[in-house]
Amino acid sequence: MLMSLRCGSCVGVVLEHRFRNGVARRHYRCEFSLFRPSVCGRFGRPGFPHQLGLCSSVHNGGVPNEWDESKSGEDGGEKFDVSLARKKFPSIIVGNSLPVDLYDGSSYLPPTASPGFDGYFPDSGDSSWGLPSRLCESWSSLSLSLDEVDTVSGPSTEEIANSSFVNEADAPIVSGGLDNAVVIEDDLHDMVVAEKHSGSTSVQFLLDRPINCIPGLTKRQCSQLEKNGFHTLRKLLNHYPRTYADLQNAHVGIRDGQYLISVGKILSSRGVRAGYSFSFLEVIVGCEILDRGNVTCEHNDAEHNGKEKKLICLHLKKFFRGARFASHAFLRSLQEKHKTGEVVCVSGKVRTMSSQDHYEMREYHIDILRDDKEPSHCDGGKPFPIYPSKRGLNPDFIRDAILRALKMLSLDIDPIPRDITKEIGMLSLFDAYMAIHLPENVFQADSARKRLIFDEFFYLQLGRLYQMLEGLDTEIEKGVLLDRYRKPELTSSFIEEWSTLTQQLLKALPYELTPGQLTAISEIIWDLKQPIPMNRLLQGDVGCGKTVVAFLACVEVIGSGFQAAFMVPTELLAIQHYEHFLSLLENVDVECKPLVALLTGSTPARQSRIIREGLQNGDISLVIGTHSLIAEKVEFSALRIAVVDEQHRFGVVQRGRFNSKLFCSSVSSKIASHDVVEQSQSNSHMAPHFLAMSATPIPRTLALALYGDMSLTQISDLPPGRMPVETYVLEADEHGLETMYKMILDELEDGGKIYIVYPIIDQSELLPQLRAATADFEAMSQRFDGYKCGILHGRMRSDEKDEALRSFRNGETCILLSTQVIEIGVDVPDASMIVVMNAERFGMAQLHQLRGRVGRGTRKSSCILLASTSSSLTRLKVLENSSDGFHLANMDLLLRGPGDLLGKKQSGHLPEFPITRLEIDGNVLQDAHLAVLKILGRSPDLRLFPRVKAELSMRQPLSPLGD
Numbered sequence: 001m002l003m004s005l006r007c008g009s010c011v012g013v014v015l016e017h018r019f020r021n022g023v024a025r026r027h028y029r030c031e032f033s034l035f036r037p038s039v040c041g042r043f044g045r046p047g048f049p050h051q052l053g054l055c056s057s058v059h060n061g062g063v064p065n066e067w068d069e070s071k072s073g074e075d076g077g078e079k080f081d082v083s084l085a086r087k088k089f090p091s092i093i094v095g096n097s098l099p100v101d102l103y104d105g106s107s108y109l110p111p112t113a114s115p116g117f118d119g120y121f122p123d124s125g126d127s128s129w130g131l132p133s134r135l136c137e138s139w140s141s142l143s144l145s146l147d148e149v150d151t152v153s154g155p156s157t158e159e160i161a162n163s164s165f166v167n168e169a170d171a172p173i174v175s176g177g178l179d180n181a182v183v184i185e186d187d188l189h190d191m192v193v194a195e196k197h198s199g200s201t202s203v204q205f206l207l208d209r210p211i212n213c214i215p216g217l218t219k220r221q222c223s224q225l226e227k228n229g230f231h232t233l234r235k236l237l238n239h240y241p242r243t244y245a246d247l248q249n250a251h252v253g254i255r256d257g258q259y260l261i262s263v264g265k266i267l268s269s270r271g272v273r274a275g276y277s278f279s280f281l282e283v284i285v286g287c288e289i290l291d292r293g294n295v296t297c298e299h300n301d302a303e304h305n306g307k308e309k310k311l312i313c314l315h316l317k318k319f320f321r322g323a324r325f326a327s328h329a330f331l332r333s334l335q336e337k338h339k340t341g342e343v344v345c346v347s348g349k350v351r352t353m354s355s356q357d358h359y360e361m362r363e364y365h366i367d368i369l370r371d372d373k374e375p376s377h378c379d380g381g382k383p384f385p386i387y388p389s390k391r392g393l394n395p396d397f398i399r400d401a402i403l404r405a406l407k408m409l410s411l412d413i414d415p416i417p418r419d420i421t422k423e424i425g426m427l428s429l430f431d432a433y434m435a436i437h438l439p440e441n442v443f444q445a446d447s448a449r450k451r452l453i454f455d456e457f458f459y460l461q462l463g464r465l466y467q468m469l470e471g472l473d474t475e476i477e478k479g480v481l482l483d484r485y486r487k488p489e490l491t492s493s494f495i496e497e498w499s500t501l502t503q504q505l506l507k508a509l510p511y512e513l514t515p516g517q518l519t520a521i522s523e524i525i526w527d528l529k530q531p532i533p534m535n536r537l538l539q540g541d542v543g544c545g546k547t548v549v550a551f552l553a554c555v556e557v558i559g560s561g562f563q564a565a566f567m568v569p570t571e572l573l574a575i576q577h578y579e580h581f582l583s584l585l586e587n588v589d590v591e592c593k594p595l596v597a598l599l600t601g602s603t604p605a606r607q608s609r610i611i612r613e614g615l616q617n618g619d620i621s622l623v624i625g626t627h628s629l630i631a632e633k634v635e636f637s638a639l640r641i642a643v644v645d646e647q648h649r650f651g652v653v654q655r656g657r658f659n660s661k662l663f664c665s666s667v668s669s670k671i672a673s674h675d676v677v678e679q680s681q682s683n684s685h686m687a688p689h690f691l692a693m694s695a696t697p698i699p700r701t702l703a704l705a706l707y708g709d710m711s712l713t714q715i716s717d718l719p720p721g722r723m724p725v726e727t728y729v730l731e732a733d734e735h736g737l738e739t740m741y742k743m744i745l746d747e748l749e750d751g752g753k754i755y756i757v758y759p760i761i762d763q764s765e766l767l768p769q770l771r772a773a774t775a776d777f778e779a780m781s782q783r784f785d786g787y788k789c790g791i792l793h794g795r796m797r798s799d800e801k802d803e804a805l806r807s808f809r810n811g812e813t814c815i816l817l818s819t820q821v822i823e824i825g826v827d828v829p830d831a832s833m834i835v836v837m838n839a840e841r842f843g844m845a846q847l848h849q850l851r852g853r854v855g856r857g858t859r860k861s862s863c864i865l866l867a868s869t870s871s872s873l874t875r876l877k878v879l880e881n882s883s884d885g886f887h888l889a890n891m892d893l894l895l896r897g898p899g900d901l902l903g904k905k906q907s908g909h910l911p912e913f914p915i916t917r918l919e920i921d922g923n924v925l926q927d928a929h930l931a932v933l934k935i936l937g938r939s940p941d942l943r944l945f946p947r948v949k950a951e952l953s954m955r956q957p958l959s960p961l962g963d
């Protein structure tokens, strides 16, 4: 229940009483205090800390205050006598009675949480910004301008409702707006929100208003922003910080090679001509940091902030080669880019220099902060946002524009009802925007990050499920579908529901599927039977048996009269899969076996033409191949599933092309069975199902998979009898090499088969430290006399490669010297040892993949990683201790850096703002899934959530199925 009344002591205060179970809670908002602090100084003071707690956000209408407490007791939760109140205050609105208009709501300014962010408001440029004491004036002028530019409307039912949820963990009761007040029980809440929706359209589209609605920006500034892609408020607000600087430089000691992010002043900048065609730029930045030598555990913060700081000099160097870079004009322009005295934030890896406290940075990022900002005395230790640079835009200007945009936000910009986000511990969208741009601390920023990732996942999944529901006719069908999603154990098909061909293949397998494989294939087949294209990532550690699962999926569609395509990144793998599939098919007891083809870059032209014809007329049911499969000339008659192994190895464009190979309506595959002809007719215009496989969940892949709206299937067990691969990290000194040779010999004498992997094919003068496969061939053959060596690398012809692998597989050769060409998918079950030369040259995920080439049978296997630099030992030791691909992917993420904020770039260079952290983001995905089910469970057609629906179509235009 809501009561609206004026505060007796000042103009413009709205007192709201919300009731639940007879308990009233008071919320006070001083609408006008934001404009006129002098009228009522008790409200909206800029100094109020904005309580952006991690999960327990508190926004007392944006204004918690002493008056609140003194009048309403500790939590404002005293019993309230409605009838008495009604007598006293005729303006109180009870039940469905019409509202009494107390004031004109048109001048309403959303109760944004300006307090607490004051420290950040810019103090350059427009002088009315920034100084905390002037914040209210800023708001005042802002509000007026807002009105002038068709500002957000008065608070809607939703607005109040949302803000009430933000306030406390109390009832999800919607209080009435200023023009309407209704008592609503929980389950009616959304209905009313929907009804009142029409009144809040301007709020809904607030984020999509053009950039020129931001008050205080000149026309030139607006066009500058637009030129850089910031066309709307949303675009600007979604320009998230790349990282945050600790302006206090709380580093305690610097090591060589350490990644440093530090704030300091430019001491000098000079462009130096070092030769006719050689020059460099050196910018020296002086940074105050804590002096490690003087820091002991007992020292308190005060001491740290005081005399124990010391100045270090960072020498940022950039080198140029070429006569034109050595000209005076060029060097002058270069050095003038960095002005002495400018305060900057620098990040990059440091190298110690010969003079003490001097460090060199060769690959660095430099961001100009404010000209006048004293690094060590500002912002009270709050993280200072550093934005990705935009060409031609001054970073200060971007920051200012974002702050102005933030001030336009209202509490209710969130289309997702607060009760839902609150239940899963997410910030409201308003809080998330505030906290990502103006965090009080890194935890807040992280919570904001989660919420923003949540949104990405939420709308992707919502779109997908919504489309599925739209495809169903009856409420019962919709209910069943939602139920299955709620209970994932139901989203799998029973073996009896599989096509006859699939069941036959299952019977013919030389082993039993593991529980993980069985669940995976059941889920996939369930998806294959749905009327929308599957988009699924099949993940599992190396050697867990993903291939057979993918084969079964292909066979399922073939058994239903369609075609399947299986794309792998190397020719070697294509041949291996082809032969593997044929061998499995041999044992299948069916009358008409499907025709399988192999298509790679080495397939002779004539043969390739025949295969293409076979695919076009439907004679060929399964084609296995490399990226040749997505060549323009390849057309399918009835492609129903595209499987892509190690999908991250293919470029986005390549994958996209595979995706867009639309399945044509003519179903003419010769294997068509009576099973599913009926199904084929109903969805003959659907895009093919897409199944990606990966044993290396590298962050980028996973992030893309998640953002790319993929369902995830994980195989978490290994076939029985597998033993973990023993891993040894050796330094390539004399002792290490001897140990390695001895281990190889022992293994050979024991009947083992060994891969030796090299980083390069031929010895290179430029890289003398790297061992090469061809150069070592003779030496290895001599050393292990009596054991035949083979060689395999990417420059060999296709048939030579095939032959080399075949010889190794059948035991003719016991040692295979190879490059990383064997890294993906090569399956020789009795290979028992792998040695990786110059292991430091490989990424962790790569090494894990290489290690996965052994231990694929029942024989005990080992892996030797030979490191030629002692500095890489620590990194490699991680592999010694873990055989879990997911863990290693996370370690890679930590060591190489998390890439760009929303996974758009993978820099691998910076420990940037950590928006893509696997473990956490996995949970967020789960949360988003739950939220989607909640929303659709309440309203499958989103009728009750018009704002969610509008947002969905904004983000992901709802296209017809399969488009």
Ligand SMILES: Nc1ncnc2c1ncn2[C@@H]1O[C@H](COP(=O)(O)OP(=O)(O)OP(=O)(O)O)[C@@H](O)[C@H]1O
Residues within 6 Å of the ligand: 511, 512, 513, 514, 517, 540, 541, 542, 543, 544, 545, 546, 547, 548, 694, 695, 719, 720, 824, 825, 826, 827, 829, 852, 856
């Ligand atoms: N259930 C099972 N029981 C026993 N062996 C199995 C089972 N499933 C698969 N295998 C065998 O395990 C080996 C590895 O399988 P597969 O090549 O499918 O693994 P993978 O997950 O694709 O590995 P990678 O990621 O390295 O490509 C193969 O020799 C395969 O025949």
